[in-house]
Amino acid sequence: MTSLVEVTNMYFHYPRARIIAGEAAWTLEDISLSIQPKSTVGIVGESGSGKSTLVRVMCGLLRHQQGNVKFNGKDLSEFEGDGANDLRRENQIVFQNPRRSLDPRMTIRRSLSEPIRALHNRQPGDDEIIATIERVGLGREVLSRFPHQLSGGQLQRVGIARSLSVQPTILYADEPVSALDVSVQAQVLNLLMDLRDQLGLTLVMVSHDLGVVSRMCEEIVVMRHGRIAEAGRTDSVLARPDSNYTASLLKAARAASLERA
Amino acid sequence: MLQLRDVRVVIDGHEIIRIDELDLAPGSRLGLVGESGSGKTMTAKAIAGLLPDESKVSGSVIFEGQDLLTLNDREMSKVRGKRIGFVFQDPARSLNPMMRIGKQVSEAIRIHSDLKGDAVTAKVIDLLHQVQLPEPETLLRRYPHQLSGGQQQRVMIAAAIAADPDLLIADEPTTALDVTVQEEILRLLISLSEERKMSLMFVSHDLGVIRFVCDRVAVIYGGNIVESGRIEDVVAHPMHRYTAALLAANPGMPKDDNFSAFIGKRLQTITGSVPAVGKFPSGCRFRNRCLSATDACSTMPSPITTGNDHRYLCWNPGDRGQS
Ligand SMILES: Nc1ncnc2c1ncn2[C@@H]1O[C@H](COP(=O)(O)OP(=O)(O)OP(=O)(O)O)[C@@H](O)[C@H]1O
Ligand SMILES: Nc1ncnc2c1ncn2[C@@H]1O[C@H](COP(=O)(O)OP(=O)(O)O)[C@@H](O)[C@H]1O
Ligand code: SF4
Ligand SMILES: [Mg+2]
Ligand SMILES: [Mg+2]
Numbered sequence: 029m030t031s032l033v034e035v036t037n038m039y040f041h042y043p044r045a046r047i048i049a050g051e052a053a054w055t056l057e058d059i060s061l062s063i064q065p066k067s068t069v070g071i072v073g074e075s076g077s078g079k080s081t082l083v084r085v086m087c088g089l090l091r092h093q094q095g096n097v098k099f100n101g102k103d104l105s106e107f108e109g110d111g112a113n114d115l116r117r118e119n120q121i122v123f124q125n126p127r128r129s130l131d132p133r134m135t136i137r138r139s140l141s142e143p144i145r146a147l148h149n150r151q152p153g154d155d156e157i158i159a160t161i162e163r164v165g166l167g168r169e170v171l172s173r174f175p176h177q178l179s180g181g182q183l184q185r186v187g188i189a190r191s192l193s194v195q196p197t198i199l200y201a202d203e204p205v206s207a208l209d210v211s212v213q214a215q216v217l218n219l220l221m222d223l224r225d226q227l228g229l230t231l232v233m234v235s236h237d238l239g240v241v242s243r244m245c246e247e248i249v250v251m252r253h254g255r256i257a258e259a260g261r262t263d264s265v266l267a268r269p270d271s272n273y274t275a276s277l278l279k280a281a282r283a284a285s286l287e288r289a
Numbered sequence: 290m291l292q293l294r295d296v297r298v299v300i301d302g303h304e305i306i307r308i309d310e311l312d313l314a315p316g317s318r319l320g321l322v323g324e325s326g327s328g329k330t331m332t333a334k335a336i337a338g339l340l341p342d343e344s345k346v347s348g349s350v351i352f353e354g355q356d357l358l359t360l361n362d363r364e365m366s367k368v369r370g371k372r373i374g375f376v377f378q379d380p381a382r383s384l385n386p387m388m389r390i391g392k393q394v395s396e397a398i399r400i401h402s403d404l405k406g407d408a409v410t411a412k413v414i415d416l417l418h419q420v421q422l423p424e425p426e427t428l429l430r431r432y433p434h435q436l437s438g439g440q441q442q443r444v445m446i447a448a449a450i451a452a453d454p455d456l457l458i459a460d461e462p463t464t465a466l467d468v469t470v471q472e473e474i475l476r477l478l479i480s481l482s483e484e485r486k487m488s489l490m491f492v493s494h495d496l497g498v499i500r501f502v503c504d505r506v507a508v509i510y511g512g513n514i515v516e517s518g519r520i521e522d523v524v525a526h527p528m529h530r531y532t533a534a535l536l537a538a539n540p541g542m543p544k545d546d547n548f549s550a551f552i553g554k555r556l557q558t559i560t561g562s563v564p565a566v567g568k569f570p571s572g573c574r575f576r577n578r579c580l581s582a583t584d585a586c587s588t589m590p591s592p593i594t595t596g597n598d599h600r601y602l603c604w605n606p607g608d609r610g611q612s
Contacts, residue, residue, distance in 0.1 A: 075466070180325070210538050211559045212324075213538075213540070214538040214557065217540070218556055237468070237540065238542065239540040242543060243551050246552060262548060266548045267548050277468060280471070283472055283475075284468070284500075285497040285541050286496060286497040286536065288539070288540075288542065289550075
């Protein structure tokens with residue numbers, strides 16, 4: 029089976045960071061991983077370890093300096109012109125803070141039609157917009173509202189609907205529920221699992237919550253200091269971690285979590 | 290040491306808080322848990338005397354024998370910071386972005402003590418040490434944006450304990466932090482409360498975090514304390530249906546490390562969402578979302594207390610076999 033995303037010996041640094049910190053300072057160092065179609069991958073690790081940066085490199089929002097990143101067998105650098113649009117359409121991201129990722133001056137309807145306008149160069153029809161919003165469990169009455177008139181959980185649903193409106197192959201969710209409280213988290217996580225199953229999506233989730241990752245993701249990537257500390261099947265990595273770092277994350281997570289059967 | 294009795298807060302004609310009874314014993318750690326909009330922060334503010342001016346407050350908040358609700362602003366500001374310390378939700382918003390870390394902590398010291406000059410600096414360094422910040426001597430010259438979220442939160446805690454308060458109220462101090470940093474901050478709060486015999490009121494929406502930090506818990510919904518008791522009792526045998534629903538929605542970690550059984554498992558959700566102020570039903574505030582509501586629930590339940598001061602207000606109590 030060909031991988032959907034294939035990263036080999038990839039290095040990345042932000043433009044200014046490297047000059048300040050000297051030659052050796054890579055934000056991401058020697059990253060190799062592959063993502064299979066329709067799999068769900070969790071990316072965990074401490075703050076600043078490079079999780080969000082990795083996601084941005086994989087979907088082409090940031091350009092790596094060394095190594096290879098391929099999408100559907102094709103190097104990211106080969107996606108140019110119309111190809112660049114295809115890449116953006118196939119790779120969608122949902123961010124942590126729904127309030128910050130939607131334009132406060134736009135109605136929800138307008139926010140939802142934006143990706144289709146930008147990537148398909150057409151105005152989506154009303155039926156299409158309604159189907160999009162209903163798919164994430166919201167009613168059409170929210171379409172005329174502005175972001176400040178919706179709750180955090182509703183806004184995150186809008187963010188998800190927006191990403192899915194262009195029928196991506198892969199959905200990246202960067203801490204999609206950490207700004208939400210427990211009960212709303214549960215709704216959004218269930219929604220993500222349902223949509224993944226219905227649409228046959230590949231889902232890559234950045235999360236600091238090992239409980240969430242162990243529920244949702246068959247594969248896990250543990251990041252530390254810009255490197256992959258450990259990766260593999262979630263149940264085997266978490267049941268028998270090879271890396272001391274993974275073990276310490278697990279210990280912290282267990283201490284402050286409830287045990288669930 | 291802290292007793293709330295019949296505390297009622299009304300804003301714009303809407304009852305936002307109505308707490309018949311809430312107790313915090315000396316040296317103990319109480320968790321206050323509920324969804325966003327359930328009244329956690331308003332309860333903390335009612336204790337701190339930081340409610341908006343237009344609020345009408347009645348009842349009593351007895352702290353070390355004194356009713357805080359009878360104090361004027363000047364008296365209250367003495368209690369606040371000196372005897373009761375606060376750490377609020379968002380460090381980025383609570384710290385002054387234009388002021389160096391050292392200055393922010395030293396202001397907290399100056400307000401509540403007669404220390405001057407080098408003695409203040411020494412105390413600042415000591416406090417930054419106590420909250421386990423690296424190289425306090427250089428750190429105190431930095432501005433908040435030059436610190437990580439976890440470090441900012443430690444600075445907040447340092448400022449809050451500067452005057453050696455008897456009670457620390459921490460409102461969701463770790464929601465913005467990653468697991469390892471969260472665990473460190475939680476351990477710090479536990480050890481500070483143990484070393485200083487300081488009581489802690491810890492506000493969170495996550496019962497897993499509360500179980501780690503606290504010995505007792507109070508569950509709040511619609512401004513009412515619907516259940517309270519020892520954390521182990523409440524987690525093992527939730528009586529109020531809201532408590533049971535909160536527990537069921539918590540993602541948790543798999544029991545006995547059985548990760549394979551966990552994959553793909555949906556979470557239980559709570560029907561509907563927290564109503565806006567003034568939109569809660571009468572009687573049990575949870576009744577429009579409760580799957581076990583009966584006709585009786587349209588009147589306010591009377592409190593029932595069982596062993597270990599496990600207290601709840603529910604007409605149709607009982608856990609639904611949560612695990
Ligand atoms: N735009 C940027 N310019 C320069 N450096 C950056 C930029 N964005 C992030 N960094 C740095 O890159 C490193 C990795 O950051 P990244 O945002 O990928 O971490 P993360 O693992 O997603 O952390 P968190 O859990 O806090 O979201 C950090 O040291 C960060 O400070
Ligand atoms: N300054 C205010 N004036 C009027 N209502 C408020 C004010 N602050 C909060 N509220 C309302 O009081 C209720 C409880 O809020 P809060 O205590 O902040 O909840 P929590 O901390 O549990 O999320 C909410 O419905 C909120 O909208
Ligand atoms: S009092 Fe009634 S409505 Fe309220 S939680 Fe209990 S059963 Fe449900
Ligand atoms: Mg990130
Ligand atoms: Mg709050």
